[in-house]
Amino acid sequence: MRKIYVFDTTLRDGEQSPGVNLNTKEKVEIALQLEKLGVDRMEAGFPAASPGDLAAVNAVARAVKNATVIGLSRSREQDIDAVREALIGAQDPCIHVFLATSPIHRKHKLRMEKDQVLETAERAIRYARKYFDKVEFSAEDAGRTELDFLCQVTEMAIKAGASVVNIPDTVGYMNPQEFGNIFKTLKENVPNIETIQLSAHCHDDLGMATANSLAAILNGADQVEGTINGIGERAGNTAIEEIAMALATRPDFFGAQTTLNLKEIAKTSRLVSKLTGMVVPGNKAIVGANAFAHESGIHQDGMLKEKTTYEIISPDTIGLKESKLVLGKHSGRHAFREKLIDLGYELEDEAVNTAFARFKDLADRKKTVSDEDILALLEEKLIDTPEVFSLETIQVSYGNQSTPSASVRIRKAEGDVAEEVAIGNGSVDAIYNAIDKVTQENVELEDYSIKSVSQGKDAQGEVHVVLKQDEVSAQGRGLSTDILEASARAYIDALNRLIEKRKSPGRRDKMSLI
Helix, strand or coil: CEECEEEECCCCCHHHCCCCCCCHHHHHHHHHHHHHHCCCEEEEECHHHCHHHHHHHHHHHHHCCCCEEEEEEECCHHHHHHHHHHCCCCCCEEEEEEEECCHHHHHHHHCCCHHHHHHHHHHHHHHHHCCCCCEEEEEECHHHCCHHHHHHHHHHHHHHCCCEEEEEECCCCCCHHHHHHHHHHHHHHCCCHHHCEEEEEEECCCCCHHHHHHHHHHCCCCEEEEEHHHCCCCCCECEHHHHHHHHHHCHHHHCEECCCCHHHHHHHHHHHHHHHCCCCCCCCCCCCCCCCCCCCHHHHHHHHHCHHHCCCCCHHHHCCCCCCCCECCCCCHHHHHHHHHHCCCCCCHHHHHHHHHHHHHHHCCCCCECHHHHHHHHHHCCCCCCCCEEEEEEEEECCCCCCCEEEEEEEECCCCEEEEEEECCCHHHHHHHHHHHHHCCCCEEEEEEEEECCCCCCCCEEEEEEEEECCEEEEEEEEECCHHHHHHHHHHHHHHHHHHHHCCCCCCCCCCCC
16 A cells, blocks of 8 residues: 655644744654654744744754654755754754745745746755755645646756655645645656655645645645644644544545554654644544433444444554543552553653652542553653742632732742742632732733643642743743642743753744745
8 A cells, every 4th residue: 555654744844833832852852752643743943934943953863763753944054054054963853944936925025936936946956965865855835836836846956866855735724635636737747747746735725735635636746844733823724633634544535544553543642742732623523522422312322333444543552541440549659550551651660659759649639540540640740840939728708898918938049938829810810910929020911721630529720821021031831639729830830941942052042934
């Protein structure tokens, strides 16, 4: 069966989602999980954007051993040089060079004629080819480019030395019939097209990214580009998990498959959601909380008689476990360790002991601890941010006929403990005002969101906040069965990240790319 290569751009195009800004440790954490998932190629970032992004790409390049690591570059020598520097130490480096080709981009953005576009792109590909064995070229906004000119561009890229030519639907404008026809036309009309791979990169502005990518596969595409959970600029990118499961579920129709480790899909989705702060909608295909939930009586009756009546994918296929083991405050360490193994985590004794202590603390607050609760406990401490401030105690006074007040006790890195009291127009506002008084940090709260980790009145709540100070922003997360405590922990986590980010030599400037 024909193999479809998976080009994951979660760390580049996915990070361009509004409100998302991953630090180096977070990028490496996601990259290593993408490696476990088995992606063939991963785009780690845009090194020319800032010194910080260059350093992050280099960290990913040095950490990943079993996938091609890619850096994005405009058709400029200085960008190509930045990618060269960023990919030092990579086992299998590749550069991704792009230039817009559509009439609207040529006229309004590039102010170039067709021959200038061809010349500029060719020069960039040849320069990149001096330093890289693998060069991918993207014709930005290919979907709105004249077909005859796109054939010219593709032929030029092949002659200049590109090994992959990417056809992006940059603004999500195409429909499956149109987009598939582009690949069919290129396959039939471009000389030596069989010597390179054709790639599809789709955006979801009209909700057709996955359909367009599958249409490209049916018409000869060798590679699909996308992100985990479909995150990305505007409405997002093609969701990698949707492509992989569509091919795995319908091999009779597509006659193609990826080589992803499908059992790592759910775990990868959770990690990306947690570190980006982008919640996966409950009705999201494949990885949404309701993807394998059945409430209708008719559906339940069918499921009890034969699962395939209403379930075309088994949860186990993507790494979800349906366990009957219920954990609570009377559970022992052995049962807890078995549950961790069942969930896909094999930890060292010390790590198990630490996790077990946190589990017992949670079990004292809850009647039943769910799989989701345990996963949240394990994943909360993924990133080791230096703690300039840590929460010791919190006390809140609230009444619907009185002004809310909060008292917080915070320990500073040097060991000093400070306590302050403040009022606010709500309990959370009072807590944050008190924290501000202790820390003496002048910040702006840009975003605040709450989600339930599990079900029930005693469910753990996870709070996600984004703080901004001047031009620097940072996100923080807090977890607790008490949402006010979670709010305080999230705010302090974001403050610690903000302070750490201020020490960085460069800040990443997001750019609207392919």
